[in-house]
Amino acid sequence: MAERAFTADSFYTYLREGKLMAARCAQCGALHLPPRPLCNRCQSLELSWVQLQGKGKLAAYTAIAVAPGFMAAQGYGRDKPYCTGIVELEEGPRISARIAGVDAAQPERIAIGTAVRIVFPGDPKGPGDQQGAAMPVLTFTA
Amino acid sequence: MTLKRARRLSRGVAIVGAGMSKFGAFKEKSSRDLFVEAFAEMKGSVDKGLDAAEIESLYIGNFSSDLFEGQGHLAPIIADWLGLLPRPATRVEDACASSGVALRMGILAIASGLYDVVLAGGVEKMSNLPTERVTDTLAMASDALYEIPAGLTFPGIFAIMATAHMQRYGTQPEHFMRIAVKNHQNGALNPKAQLGSTIQQVMQSRVARAKERGQPAPPWRDEMDFLHDAQANPVVAWPMRLFDCSPISDGAACVLLAAADVASRFTDKPVHIIGSGQGSGPALHTSDELTSLSAAKVAARQAYEMAGVTPKDIKIAEVHDCFTIAEVVASEDLGFFAPGQGGFAAAEGATALHGERPINTSGGLKSKGHPVGASGVAQAIEVWKQMRGEAGARQARKGKVDVALTHNVGGTGGTCVVHIYERR
Numbered sequence: 001m002a003e004r005a006f007t008a009d010s011f012y013t014y015l016r017e018g019k020l021m022a023a024r025c026a027q028c029g030a031l032h033l034p035p036r037p038l039c040n041r042c043q044s045l046e047l048s049w050v051q052l053q054g055k056g057k058l059a060a061y062t063a064i065a066v067a068p069g070f071m072a073a074q075g076y077g078r079d080k081p082y083c084t085g086i087v088e089l090e091e092g093p094r095i096s097a098r099i100a101g102v103d104a105a106q107p108e109r110i111a112i113g114t115a116v117r118i119v120f121p122g123d124p125k126g127p128g129d130q131q132g133a134a135m136p137v138l139t140f141t142a
Numbered sequence: 143m144t145l146k147r148a149r150r151l152s153r154g155v156a157i158v159g160a161g162m163s164k165f166g167a168f169k170e171k172s173s174r175d176l177f178v179e180a181f182a183e184m185k186g187s188v189d190k191g192l193d194a195a196e197i198e199s200l201y202i203g204n205f206s207s208d209l210f211e212g213q214g215h216l217a218p219i220i221a222d223w224l225g226l227l228p229r230p231a232t233r234v235e236d237a238c239a240s241s242g243v244a245l246r247m248g249i250l251a252i253a254s255g256l257y258d259v260v261l262a263g264g265v266e267k268m269s270n271l272p273t274e275r276v277t278d279t280l281a282m283a284s285d286a287l288y289e290i291p292a293g294l295t296f297p298g299i300f301a302i303m304a305t306a307h308m309q310r311y312g313t314q315p316e317h318f319m320r321i322a323v324k325n326h327q328n329g330a331l332n333p334k335a336q337l338g339s340t341i342q343q344v345m346q347s348r349v350a351r352a353k354e355r356g357q358p359a360p361p362w363r364d365e366m367d368f369l370h371d372a373q374a375n376p377v378v379a380w381p382m383r384l385f386d387c388s389p390i391s392d393g394a395a396c397v398l399l400a401a402a403d404v405a406s407r408f409t410d411k412p413v414h415i416i417g418s419g420q421g422s423g424p425a426l427h428t429s430d431e432l433t434s435l436s437a438a439k440v441a442a443r444q445a446y447e448m449a450g451v452t453p454k455d456i457k458i459a460e461v462h463d464c465f466t467i468a469e470v471v472a473s474e475d476l477g478f479f480a481p482g483q484g485g486f487a488a489a490e491g492a493t494a495l496h497g498e499r500p501i502n503t504s505g506g507l508k509s510k511g512h513p514v515g516a517s518g519v520a521q522a523i524e525v526w527k528q529m530r531g532e533a534g535a536r537q538a539r540k541g542k543v544d545v546a547l548t549h550n551v552g553g554t555g556g557t558c559v560v561h562i563y564e565r566r
Contacts, residue, residue: 008287034288060309060432062301063380064293069278071293078376084293086302086427094427096285096292107380112309135291 006037006047012135018120020054022093023047033093052091054118056140059094061085063107081105087116087140101142116140150448151253154402156412157563159188160526162519165336165393165511167269173207173216174223176394176513177265181224184261184396189409192398194224198257200231201248203241203264204515209279210268220265235515237283238464240264241395242518242550242559246418248399258404263396264520266513276390280514283553285425297387297465299426299554301379304467306432308381310482315381317485318466319369322385322508324494325463329505331495331536336391336511341365348374386466391511395520413526416545417451417562419444423555433482435555438475442549442560446477449545449562453477456562457543458528459499460521462551463506469493472549473501476560500538503528518550518559529565 004010006023011034014021023035027044033052038045063083067076076082083099100119102110121136161183163176185192200221207213221231234244241264248262268276280296281289289299307313322341329335330343339347345368352359362368369375375383398408405412421440423429429436446452453476461476463469470484478499479487487493493501504510504524507517525548527533531541546563 060302060306062298062305062382063377064295064298064301065376065380066273066277066295066297066378068281068290068293068295069274072274076293081377081380082293084298084302085305086432096289096294096425096427098292107377112305137291137293138288 003049006035008034008135011035015136015138016121020052020118021049022052022091024050031091031093033089033095052089056087056089056116058099058110058112058114058116058142059086059088060112061099061110063104063110081107083107083110095138098137098139099142100139114142116142149444151249151418153253153255154414155249155252155399156402156405156414157397157522157526158400158405158408158412159184159192159398160396160523161185161187162334162395162516162523163393164334165391165513165520167336167390168392169269171267171392173204173211173213173265173267173394174220176267176392177220177263177396178223180263180265180394180396184398188398189411190407192408194226196259197226197229197261197398198259199229199251200226200261200263201234201244201251202231203234203244203518205235205237205240205266205283206279207267210266210271216265226261236557237552238462238512238514239518239550239552239557239559240515242521242548242561243420243552243557245397245519245522245561246420246559249415249418252399252401258401260399261396262399262519263394264516264518265394266515267392268390268513269392273390283556288427289425295379296554297379297382300465300467301382302426303432303471304381307467307470307482307485310433311485313470313482313485316366317470317489318381318386319366320489321463321466321469322369323365324488325502325506325508328495328503328536329509331534332505332510335505335509336389337505337509341368341385382465382467388464388507388512391513393511393513393516393520395516395523397519397522397526411530411565413529414564414566415561416564417445417449417560419448420557420559422557426554429555434471434475435551435558437555437558438472438549438551438560441558442476445547445560445562449564451545451562455545456547457545458503458525458538459501459547459549460504460506460524461501461549462517463502463508464512464551466508468551469501469506472551476547476549495536495538503533503536503538518548521548521550522561522563525563529563
């Protein structure tokens with residue numbers, strides 16, 4: 001089977017299929033999340049897909065009260081803030097993601113270092129607001 | 143990445159004139175009108191006069207007149223409005239560092255020997271759009287494939303740096319608030335500032351308004367108490383609150399650059415550019431550190447090496463405080479304070495107007511305003527005024543500012559450009 005292209009489109013297609021996928025450079029071994037078609041450490045074009053466990057910890061976060069348009073359209077804002085952050089995966093890479101399972105209305109009580117795991121699109125434990133979005137929302141839950 | 147050798151300009155370059163529009167929200171003005179205001183003030187600032195025909199080329203920073211005003215291809219329009227056709231006019235886009243980079247392009251153009259006299263400036267007209275669409279537009283300077291889908295906003299990404307900084311170094315929200323208080327104090331002394339009031343004054347005017355309306359007096363004891371009040375100072379992206387964020391602004395700024403060997407045609411008080419550095423950085427999630435901008439450290443090192451100075455030599459600095467956490471990080475990335483100490487140092491007054499290391503004497507982006515494409519050159523204008531002893535009520539170091547620095551960030555650290563200036 002030919003490898004899927006190392007694009008965002010492939011990344012989000014995998015996510016819809018219930019897989020968190022990164023790209024590994026065959027030349028220098030660097031693990032890239034998000035995936036990329038050219039290794040930015042050694043310029044190699046030889047990459048392969050690697051499935052990640054989807055487990056990690058919260059490296060830093062914020063609770064957003066002034067929402068961008070597409071989030072405001074889903075009812076988020078001053079009265080309904082949401083948490084988003086950077087997750088450090090067990091395999092090493094970090095990625096920006098929505099964070100579920102924490103109280104965004106009490107952001108001072110959210111702890112950096114909290115263990116989180118991925119919630120795939122369609123999982124009822126997710127934020128449940130992904131219908132109609134252009135791409136699925138990468139979400140982790142505490 | 144390390145530089146193999148200190149890069150130098152092959153020809154000296156100086157600022158010989160500077161002007162800016164007032165920063166604010168101006169319904170009736172488009173970016174070209176704002177730029178004309180800045181240009182007129184710049185012309186008046188040239189000590190020995192300027193015949194505009196001497197300007198050979200224009201570099202104009204602008205982030206997104208396309209989305210803010212429905213106007214692309216802005217540079218030739220500005221050249222036309224200034225009466226400078228048919229000179230080459232180039233728009234430079236590096237998000238909020240657009241005009242810091244335009245300034246660098248102007249410097250490089252003169253250093254190359256191609257031109258002797260160049261106009262470098264920037265403009266942004268943001269207030270036409272509602273806040274939500276401004277938020278969306280600014281967010282486009284981050285990663286549209288992997289940051290925006292996670293619901294991240296511009297303040298959100300800086301807020302993530304803030305929680306990381308708090309966790310790692312013990313920085314507190316009060317440190318951020320002290321920076322807002324300080325920058326508003328400086329901005330209150332700057333007639334060009336958009337938010338030209340101290341936070342004390344903002345608080346008092348709200349108390350007075352409540353009294354007028356017969357409402358109960360708000361219970362604030364002092365400005366820090368005011369800033370802790372979630373009604374008066376609501377969260378935008380925790381821990382960044384309204385008063386941690388620069389406003390939505392309209393404004394323009396420009397400087398006249400001349401080769402050092404012809405600067406005396408224009409003034410006997412030029413401000414020489416002795417260091418210029420620029421770096422690029424990744425999205426925050428792929429950065430090695432969440433509490434520092436790698437592009438800023440690269441740009442600073444290049445500029446210090448070119449100038450042959452160290453952080454200790456910098457008498458004042460204008461840094462990119464789009465959010466208060468950004469000023470903390472900048473003061474550390476530039477080597478003014480050790481990593482983790484920026485918030486503590488600011489809270490102790492080290493960066494105040496008459497502190498040991500004044501930062502953002504103009505009021506910074508926070509209080510002066512942040513028309514994103516104009517901010518980099520507006521920083522250079524503050525340095526020009528301070529170094530010539532023309533900063534009025536906010537003059538630092540009794541007018542003795544011989545070496546100064548500006549630090550301009552694009553996006554969330556994708557671009558950083560640093561300049562160092564000398565008054566001989």
